Amino acid sequence: MTTSPDMPQVPDMHWARWGDPEAAQPLAASARGLVELAFGPAVERATTPLPDVRLPEPALDPALLGELVDLLGTDHVRTDHEARVRHTRGKSTPDLLRMRQGDGSDAPDAVVLPADHAEVAAVVSWCGERRVAVVPFGGGTSVVGGLAARRDGYAGVVALDLRRLDRLVSVDPVSMTAVLEAGVRGPRAEELLAEHGLTLGHFPQSFEYASIGGFAATRSSGQASAGYGRFDQLVVGLTVATPIGTLELGSAPANAAGPDLRELVLGSEGAFGVITSVTVRVRAVPEQKVYETWRFASFGDGAAALRDLVQHDCAPTVLRLSDENETALNLAKPDEVGGDSAGGCLVVTGFEGTPDDVARRRATVSARLEKAGGTSLGAEDGAAWAAGRFHGPYLRDAMLDIGVLVETLETATFWSNLPRLYAAVADALTTALTDEQGGPIVLCHVSHVYETGASLYFTVAAKQDGDGLAQWATAKGAASDAMIAAGATITHHHAVGRDHKPWLAREIGPVGVEMLRAVKERVDPFGVLNPGALVP
Ligand SMILES: Cc1cc2nc3c(=O)[nH]c(=O)nc-3n(C[C@H](O)[C@H](O)[C@H](O)COP(=O)(O)OP(=O)(O)OC[C@H]3O[C@@H](n4cnc5c(N)ncnc54)[C@H](O)[C@@H]3O)c2cc1C
Numbered sequence: 215m216t217t218s219p220d221m222p223q224v225p226d227m228h229w230a231r232w233g234d235p236e237a238a239q240p241l242a243a244s245a246r247g248l249v250e251l252a253f254g255p256a257v258e259r260a261t262t263p264l265p266d267v268r269l270p271e272p273a274l275d276p277a278l279l280g281e282l283v284d285l286l287g288t289d290h291v292r293t294d295h296e297a298r299v300r301h302t303r304g305k306s307t308p309d310l311l312r313m314r315q316g317d318g319s320d321a322p323d324a325v326v327l328p329a330d331h332a333e334v335a336a337v338v339s340w341c342g343e344r345r346v347a348v349v350p351f352g353g354g355t356s357v358v359g360g361l362a363a364r365r366d367g368y369a370g371v372v373a374l375d376l377r378r379l380d381r382l383v384s385v386d387p388v389s390m391t392a393v394l395e396a397g398v399r400g401p402r403a404e405e406l407l408a409e410h411g412l413t414l415g416h417f418p419q420s421f422e423y424a425s426i427g428g429f430a431a432t433r434s435s436g437q438a439s440a441g442y443g444r445f446d447q448l449v450v451g452l453t454v455a456t457p458i459g460t461l462e463l464g465s466a467p468a469n470a471a472g473p474d475l476r477e478l479v480l481g482s483e484g485a486f487g488v489i490t491s492v493t494v495r496v497r498a499v500p501e502q503k504v505y506e507t508w509r510f511a512s513f514g515d516g517a518a519a520l521r522d523l524v525q526h527d528c529a530p531t532v533l534r535l536s537d538e539n540e541t542a543l544n545l546a547k548p549d550e551v552g553g554d555s556a557g558g559c560l561v562v563t564g565f566e567g568t569p570d571d572v573a574r575r576r577a578t579v580s581a582r583l584e585k586a587g588g589t590s591l592g593a594e595d596g597a598a599w600a601a602g603r604f605h606g607p608y609l610r611d612a613m614l615d616i617g618v619l620v621e622t623l624e625t626a627t628f629w630s631n632l633p634r635l636y637a638a639v640a641d642a643l644t645t646a647l648t649d650e651q652g653g654p655i656v657l658c659h660v661s662h663v664y665e666t667g668a669s670l671y672f673t674v675a676a677k678q679d680g681d682g683l684a685q686w687a688t689a690k691g692a693a694s695d696a697m698i699a700a701g702a703t704i705t706h707h708h709a710v711g712r713d714h715k716p717w718l719a720r721e722i723g724p725v726g727v728e729m730l731r732a733v734k735e736r737v738d739p740f741g742v743l744n745p746g747a748l749v750p
Contacts (some may be wrong), residue, residue, distance in 0.1 A: 225541055227354065227423050229300050230261050230313040233267035234422075241593025241612040242316045249618055252655060253677040257617030262316030267299050268538045274323040278344055282326060282372070285336050289377075290327040297325045301349075301373035304356030306421075306713070307621035310614060311682050316482040320351065320362040322373040322597035329378045330395075331490040334453040335455040337487055341742045342457035349744050350484035352428030354400055355420040358711030360432070364746035379490060381429065382406040387750075389467075391450050392496050396427025396489045400591070412496040414440030415531075415566075418707075422604055427489040432480040434531075435669075435707035437603060440524070441531025441566060442497065443708070452735045454479055456486065456737050462556050464493050478733060480721040483709055484744035486671035486737050500566035504576065505596030514535040514633065516559040517660060519586035521629050525588060528578045533663055535709040537636075540657035540673070561588065562599050619678045621686060624661065625697045626669035634662075635700045636670055642696035646689040647676040654689075662706065669706035710748045719750040 228235040282291045292482045298321040303309040327335045341348040347368040363371050376397030383393040400421035416436040429445040451464020463476050510516035516535040523529050541560040565572040610620045627635045640656050647654035656678035661671040679685040704717035719727050730749045
């Protein structure tokens with residue numbers, strides 16, 4: 215029950231940072247200079263070595279572990295220190311800070327690696343019988359506390375790692391659908407579908423590590439959502455293992471067979487069952503991809519231009535707008551903080567499809583953006599944005615290394631309410647993070663657009679105070695209060711986890727809370743599925 219010899223060779227994320235350990239880099243000297251200008255001299259922050267991370271005493275008794283081994287085989291039940299550390303929490307900034315400080319107190323007692331739906335179902339049913347909490351673990355990229363289960367009252371906690379469910383089960387090229395197992399990660403899904411000339415088109419910034427099941431369980435939204443849709447819009451069907459049996463959904467593209475139960479599984483964050491496969495809508499691999507940038511005089515002007523596009527049904531595949539602060543920090547080249555692209559507000563447009571389709575849509579969009587007051591900056595910065603779009607998260611670790619707290623948060627509202635929401639959240643963050651030594655830097659962009667509204671994605675940087683945890687909790691609380699007070703949602707695509715639960719209750723009200731609890735009680739009668747997540 216230690217390291218498994220046939221453990222699948224998926225490159226593991228760094229246990230206390232974002233991403234591929236080989237890709238970690240210190241901040242470039244020029245960027246470090248700017249950071250010191252904003253926040254004062256750098257304070258180097260060390261990370262506790264992995265063997266020294268403090269874990270809770272394993273709670274699962276040997277007889278129960280033996281039963282798990284009987285179900286899955288010795289190689290697929292791990293209790294070693296490293297496996298437990300690697301399945302502790304997700305990748306929010308508080309998660310990273312705790313891990314850097316050697317706090318592994320939310321670690322599972324064991325990590326189980328089932329091979330298929332039948333084994334997942336067996337584990338879930340066993341967890342119900344034995345009152346063992348079970349946390350589905352996809353890519354481990356949660357940023358809302360979705361992987362830190364409650365331990366009290368349980369015989370133990372297991373992380374159910376879905377990485378062995380990594381197959382493309384089938385493709386229906388006539389209906390343009392495909393069935394993918396839940397543990398397939400973003401790049402592998404694209405690789406498998408590309409063999410059939412197909413793409414999913416779902417590219418969140420966590421694409422490299424997040425999984426198909428995780429996308430569904432959190433209602434993820436990718437950077438090309440204007441063209442391909444949010445992940446929940448791509449889901450046609452789902453298979454879910456619950457303690458009371460298997461749920462299979464999706465027998466037709468649309469139906470009037472009562473409320474759509476797929477919607478109950480999407481965003482359920484492991485609290486209603488473990489998703490083992492997802493049927494998704496797919497598209498032909500685009501022959502051409504073109505990205506470009508535009509400049510608008512102000513955030514308000516840019517937002518009006520985006521609204522005009524989407525309300526006239528001509529949104530490009532990628533569409534985002536940075537505010538003045540984010541534009542000044544050079545969105546197009548996220549690893550080069552600073553630069554000469556400051557001034558006004560940057561819009562990124564992207565077009566994917568056949569050359570004819572790209573040309574036609576690009577001409578329509580360009581004409582509308584020009585009419586709305588935009589100036590084209592050409593394709594160079596757009597290509598740089600596309601090339602660097604997965605690199606941003608590595609910068610957060612480089613900043614944490616020198617004592618600068620960086621975190622992101624997101625929300626959404628209707629177009630008419632967008633200016634109010636933007637001001638309220640930016641004010642709340644600024645007030646909460648300002649002290650006698652200075653204030654934070656608050657950046658924002660419109661990340662996803664709809665005919666009726668849009669999402670706002672904030673990035674905040676502040677000088678770290680102490681361990682940074684209390685400081686961020688205050689800021690996050692103030693920003694979340696501001697979102698709800700402004701009539702917006704607590705989350706557009708990061709989900710609820712444990713962190714957003716108090717605000718979810720305010721957003722959906724007491725009847726909404728009762729409905730969630732009712733489903734939970736019937737589907738998970740012993741409350742073993744990801745206890746503490748989602749359901750207030
Ligand atoms: C740097 C960074 C960038 C990000 N960018 C984006 C972005 O652009 N867009 C976006 O939408 N999100 C983004 N996120 C958030 C995160 O990546 C998403 O929530 C993602 O969808 C989670 O997928 P995962 O496989 O990593 O799930 P995990 O983190 O492993 O799990 C997330 C939650 O879903 C549950 N879960 C996981 N798999 C299953 C399953 N098979 N069945 C049932 N429950 C399951 C878990 O128990 C947990 O509660 C980002 C996160 C980071 C750290």
